[in-house]
Amino acid sequence: MKILILGADGYLGWPTAMHLANKGHSVLAVDNYARRTMALETSSEALFAAPNLLERAKIFKESTGEEIDVRIGDCAEMDFIGEIVRDFQPECVVHYAEQPSAPYSMRGPREARFTLENNLGTTFSLIWAMIQHAPNCHMVKLGTMGEYGTPNIDIEEGWIDINHNGRSDKFLFPRQAGSLYHTTKVLDTDLLWFYVRTYGLAVTDLMQGPVYGISTAESDLDDRLMPHFHYDDIFGTVVNRFVTQAVSGVPLTVYGKGGQTRGYLNLNDTLQCVELATNSPAEKGELRVLNQFTEQFSVNQLAEKVSEVGNRLGLNVEINSVENPRKELEDHYYNAKHSGLLDLGLEPNLLTDDIMAGIITKVQQYQSSIDKSKILPRVKWS
Ligand SMILES: NC(=O)c1ccc[n+]([C@@H]2O[C@H](COP(=O)([O-])OP(=O)(O)OC[C@H]3O[C@@H](n4cnc5c(N)ncnc54)[C@H](O)[C@@H]3O)[C@@H](O)[C@H]2O)c1
Structure with missing residues (x-):
């Protein structure tokens, strides 16, 4: 399949590009290094410096013989993304190209505005590129479980049937995000739903939970192929930070x-x-929403897991409650459905002690690069 990956230099985009290229797909990887720039601006550099996207593609080719084509540019620019879609004629676009950090989006008006314009801008420009140049292409868009917030009812997989005054209809599940970043994802979903129902696009919106880990089959071939690993309070996801x-x-x-x-x-x-979403596309005129996570944890449970495994490996791990910089419920009901991807064939890699030990051991190799000044929360919600 011809697969276009937007945001392909990122934590998820680069491993995805390698994985799909290794499966024999023809992959075009696009990025504008926005994440690298934001990390530099906020003193949030990754644990180790990764080669740029062109160099990564070259190293990947040397390791596997597989090609990943690269284009550098801003996917929010309609002309740029329009030309790419027109010339490459993708059968599937995986859209990761957004500003993904909640704290970054809450840092101040400049960062908030960038997050809003960039995230809506890339989604909007891609929608029009598809309408004009590849209307049968399937879009796999990365959303977030954070779109739903933490309602006091079960979270459905994207849609909910509502009975009201004796009549019923199906709607997008109510969304109430806890940061401006998450709110841009809610707005993306609404935008997609409008264009899906009006122009007949085929879209899968993946409501993804926080991702952890550093190793994949391809990144294990050469350390220079590892994804960016952020451990700071702004760009690091919680398990990687802990x-x-x-x-x-x-x-x-x-x-x-x-x-x-x-x-x-x-x-x-x-x-x-x-890959599963790519291989079994949504229908034209369908906004398919899949909740993308494998298991639920509270932050305390994660801290305990890291501490247990870390101590077994000889570390001396302490847990400390700090003042919450965010506005969020700290004790709440949470039960989210997630059967769609399992039905498509997902075989979960759960957070076992072995997996946790593997991440800890990998990070230990870079211990001397850890900058402790990036660890405590630097951004408050208000
Ligand atoms: N990592 C997670 O835990 C997680 C969880 C839920 C959802 N997501 C979503 O998955 C996607 C990828 O997340 P990630 O963790 O890999 O983030 P990331 O920041 O590492 O990757 C995003 C990439 O997109 C690029 N990008 C941003 N704006 C762009 C633009 N206008 N033009 C071209 N490239 C642009 C960035 O430079 C970056 O390389 C994001 O949409 C994010 O919101 C991530």
């Missing part, structure tokens, strides 16, 4: 009471889910 804190002897920073519960998944399961 592991790095454990390795560097900083007490794990549990925000507030630590009862915040979310659905998590292994980086390798992101690759599986995206």
Whole structure:
């Protein structure tokens, strides 16, 4: 299949590009290095410096013989993305190209505006590129479980049937996000639904939980192929942050009471889910929503897991509750459905002690690069 990957230099985009190229797909990888720039601007550099996208593609070719084509540019620019879609004629586009950090989006008006314009801009420009140049192409769009917030009812898989005054209809499940970043994802979903029902596009919107991990089959071939690994308070996801804190002897920073519960998944399961969605596309005129996570944990449960495994590996892991910089419920009901991807064939890699030990051991190799000044929360919601 001809697959276009937007945001292909990112934590998820690069492993996805390698994985799909290794499966024999023809992959075109696009990025504008926005993440690298934001990381530099906020002193949030990754644990190790990754080669740029062109160099990564070259190293990948040397390791596997497989090609990944690369284009550098801004996917929010309609002309740029329009030309790419027109010339490449993808059968599937995997859309990762957004600003993905909640704290970054809450840092101030400049960052908020960038997040809003960039995230809606890339989605909008891609929609029009598809309408004009590849109307039969399937879009696999990365959303987030954070779109739903933490309602006091079960979270359905995208859609809900509502009975009201004796009549019933089906609607997008109510969304109430907890940061501006998550709100841009809600707006993306609405935008997609409008264009799907009006122009007959085929879209899969993956409501993904926080991802953890650093190793995939392809990144294990050469350390220079590893994804960016962020452990700071702005760009690091919670498991990756806790592991790095454990390795560097900083007490794990549990925000507030630590009862915040979310659905998590292994980086390798992101690759599986995206591949499964790609292989069985949504119908034209369908907005298929799949909740993409494999198991639920509270922040306290994650901290305990990291601490147990870390201590067994000889670390001295402490857990410390710090003032919560976010506005969120710290103790709440959470039960989210997630059967769609399992039905498509997902075989979850759960967060076992072995998996956790593997992440810890990998991070230990880079222990001397950890900058402890990036660990405590630097951005408050208000
Ligand atoms: N990592 C997670 O835990 C997680 C969880 C849920 C959803 N997501 C979503 O998955 C997607 C990928 O996340 P990630 O963790 O890999 O983030 P990332 O920041 O590492 O990757 C996103 C990539 O998109 C690029 N990009 C952003 N704007 C662009 C633009 N205008 N033009 C071209 N490239 C642009 C960035 O430079 C970056 O390389 C995001 O949409 C994110 O919201 C991620």
